[in-house]
Amino acid sequence: MRYGLVLLTALFLSALPGFCANAHAGEDLLVFAGAASQPPTEEAAAAFEKKTGLGVDLIFGGSGFVLSQMMLAQRGDIYFPGSSDFMEIARKKGAIVAETEQKVAYLVQAINVQKGNPKGIHNLRDLTKPGIRVAIANPEGVCVGLYAVETIEKEFSPAEKAAFKKNLVNYTESCEKTATAISLKAVDAVLGWSVFQHWDPARIETIPLKKSEILRIGYIPVALASYSKNQARARQFIAFLLSEEGKAIYRKYHYFMSPEEASAWIGAKKPVGGEYALPAEWRPK
């Protein structure tokens, strides 16, 4: 019994420094990030910590969800959504310092299928074939879903759109979950980003869209949050992301680091970013 008590006390005391370290974490940078950049951003934050000794706490989720969290908490140093659309919302709501916005990486839309392409999906129209299970990210809250809807609306005839919608089994709630839907074989195809393949090369394969089907190049912006009390350090982290060292990390995961790189992959020059208003039929009231 007494030994038990001693052991408990020892455990309690040994846990104390851990709590103290957490209390100290208020000094770390707090970044609210969209899941579209999760794998390289985690690596970049670790590299930044190693280089400067400054801690970076990353909170990932759907771009809109983390924006809500940041606004409700009135905390955070950096907002790093998955696309320009949510940066625009953040700007309108006064959650970021607008003039600090920078573009970190560029994304290109593609079809993602299971490794080996068991359903033989080779182009956008194959997604309308009967019996194919497709998912897109929820276009109301996730950037990659919005890009998908734009392409569907532009490319498909009303009959094709109806066939596609029949195959559309789900909206996923973040970029990362869109990729996971393929990894877990929950669907046969998603309209995602070309980089998904490099998030899980063993299970995901990318089928490029035709040049004409890609309307815009997406980009991942970053900006200083209005709530930041660590502005100098936050700027330092943003500068690191944009440095050659930071870019190399994103490049490793096959993100495009300039519009030219993205255009070269597509095979044609395309506009970058911009806004797209989701049609009413995709946003039921």
Next chain:
Amino acid sequence: MSLRRVSILFAFSTFALFAVLVLSLFYFYRGGLFMETLLAERTLFSIRLSVFSATVAALLATALAVPSAYALSRCDFPGKDAIDTILELPLIVSPAALGAMLLIFFSNPLGNWIQTRGMQFVFDSNGIILAQFVTTLGVATRLTKAAMDEIPRRYEDVARTLGASPAAAFFNITLPLCRRGLIAAFILSWAKAMGEFGATITLAGTMAMKTETLPVAIFMKLSTADIDGTVVLILIMTAIGVGTLYAVRLIGQKGMHA
């Protein structure tokens, strides 16, 4: 201060804690938006879907809980302790992990076979019922067992000596006696299913007008950085949940006095 007063103070503190949380929602409350959101087709769909799936899930969970709770309460058999322990699995494994377990199951050959030849669960409204059923089954069984444990085994033994078969003794003695416990198990399972989010979203997804239950709708509002809308949906959800539970409690008390 007397023990009575201290305990009442604690009870009120608990009430105050939740009351403050609910009241703080009104900081973002906008009257006009409330009726607009409440009467929106999409909200009404979410409410109907939530109520329907929670009711089916709770009915299924209670129906399955009765025979297994009877076995756990009355019989000794190998593996009983293991079964009793695994009932808590949904409490230990997080709801999102439980949803992921279901999703992973359906990506396996057996799950795939069920989906192609039987019923579709992944990203389907059936998935909502399954997710809610899996998260509530343990609770339903545990509560039903507790209710059966309260009833002395001797009553059944007496019935048997008077010539009743084991099944007749169960249906005529045990089941009617633990009726209140069963109702409580159903109501709590229903409430838990109504609020289920993690497993539902992971297995069934977030499609508006298809798999968007009220908790999922709240998450979606927050995902579009619409805090005012989120508040309205939380208020609706709280009103439905608390209102239903309170009504059931009132009806239960009346039933007891009748």
